[in-house]
Amino acid sequence: MLIFLWAEGHNGVIGQNGQLPWHLPADMHFFKTVTTGNTIVAGARTYRSFGRSLPNRQNIVVTHQPASNFPDTVIVLDSLDAVRTYAAAHSDDKIFVVGGAQLFVGLQDDVDFLYRTVIDANFTGDTWMPVMNYEKFQLIATQPGIRNDKNPYDYHFEQYQRR
Ligand SMILES: NC(=O)c1ccc[n+]([C@@H]2O[C@H](COP(=O)([O-])OP(=O)(O)OC[C@H]3O[C@@H](n4cnc5c(N)ncnc54)[C@H](OP(=O)(O)O)[C@@H]3O)[C@@H](O)[C@H]2O)c1
Secondary structure, eight states: OEEEEEEEOGGGEEEBTTBOSSOOHHHHHHHHHHHTTSEEEEEHHHHHHHSSOOTTSEEEEEOSSOGGGSOTTSEEESSHHHHHHHHHHTTTSOEEEOOOHHHHHHHTTTOOEEEEEEEOSOOOOSEEOOOOOGGGEEEEEEEEOOOBTTBOSOEEEEEEEEO
């Protein structure tokens, strides 16, 4: 199953200067909880933003670079078709596409399930989520995020499945 997992602020902003526009540890914790034990697929810029391959998950990077630029444990794919082929061959796995925008744009017709964190705040950014066609998805769960000193925004978590 191919799944998108992302967080967005107002206007669908997701990135700024190769990083997240916000610091929201509760969402990072959510990301870790949901993806651990599964597979994550990241574009090369997003993978770079992690600073390392993420532990306890199969890491897949999409890039035109040679595989030798990445650790041995990372699967390197050179096209979105290669991602589709991988997903078809691992259909029982939860495969989380974790960005960035280039992957979300290219795989939006393939994705089966969405995890979206909605942050109710304005951020300066340079990268945006593509406008998804939510008519093709059904909202099946919403959970409020807890606002506190370390997580100083209103935010909530949503799950959608393809209709
Ligand atoms: N808020 C969120 O949930 C979230 C999630 C993810 C990322 N982000 C943010 O979004 C920004 C990064 O997103 P981005 O869209 O700029 O970059 P990206 O999608 O992470 O990475 C782009 C790179 O991926 C590779 N790539 C993309 N499509 C490819 C294809 N069809 N075939 C082969 N390689 C392909 C290329 O790497 P090469 O140039 O190496 O060939 C390309 O330069 C960062 O600011 C990041 O923090 C936010």
